[in-house]
Amino acid sequence: MPEAAVTEAPAGIVGCCPGPAADWCWLASAVEMAVQVSSFWPSASSPSAQRWPGYPKVATRTPGAGTESVRVARDFTATTLQRWGVGGRGEDIVVVVSELLTNALRHPVPGPGPGWPRWPVRLGLLQPGPWVLCAISDPSDEVPVPRDPGWCGESGRGLHVVASLCDEWGCTDPGPMGKVVWAMFATSQSW
Numbered sequence: 194m195p196e197a198a199v200t201e202a203p204a205g206i207v208g209c210c211p212g213p214a215a216d217w218c219w220l221a222s223a224v225e226m227a228v229q230v231s232s233f234w235p236s237a238s239s240p241s242a243q244r245w246p247g248y249p250k251v252a253t254r255t256p257g258a259g260t261e262s263v264r265v266a267r268d269f270t271a272t273t274l275q276r277w278g279v280g281g282r283g284e285d286i287v288v289v290v291s292e293l294l295t296n297a298l299r300h301p302v303p304g305p306g307p308g309w310p311r312w313p314v315r316l317g318l319l320q321p322g323p324w325v326l327c328a329i330s331d332p333s334d335e336v337p338v339p340r341d342p343g344w345c346g347e348s349g350r351g352l353h354v355v356a357s358l359c360d361e362w363g364c365t366d367p368g369p370m371g372k373v374v375w376a377m378f379a380t381s382q383s384w
Contacts, residue, residue, distance in 0.1 A: 332371035
């Protein structure tokens with residue numbers, strides 16, 4: 194059965210340590226990359242970060258590999274965003290989570306062998322202020338690359354959808370535990 198974990202206000206994310214935070218430490222590489230490339234990621238000293246008490250909020254889920262995984266992940270994402278009061282971009286975030294998770298499940302890892310599986314496919318949502326980062330980790334070494342789907346192609350449009358709906362997206366370099374594909378969204382809050 195898929196696991197779900199929600200941590201409302203972790204002390205920090207970069208430089209994670211063992212303990213309750215272990216459920217979301219895998220997000221650290223995506224956060225580090227988003228901080229480097231994003232023009233709107235909040236720093237701890239920025240005035241906008243100071244106006245958002247109780248951040249960052251984190252929610253994680255291990256959706257499993259079954260046929261219902263994508264639906265479960267969409268429902269989990271929509272419910273989490275509603276609980277956090279994220280307005281405006283919630284539907285975009287749900288679609289992007291669906292696309293990224295579908296890619297992770299569709300492009301399987303190599304067959305059984307030493308060290309496989311390295312880790313399960315995971316979904317993470319992080320809200321460090323008026324932004325949401327969604328991330329999907331998977332054990333594959335294959336980095337997602339947008340491609341031309343052609344006029345009659347039945348696949349190949351997912352990353353174009355992701356790029357058109359989010360503000361920024363990227364993929365961490367594959368390592369011994371795979372990779373993390375992430376997308377950032379500026380959001381509005383409904384308080």
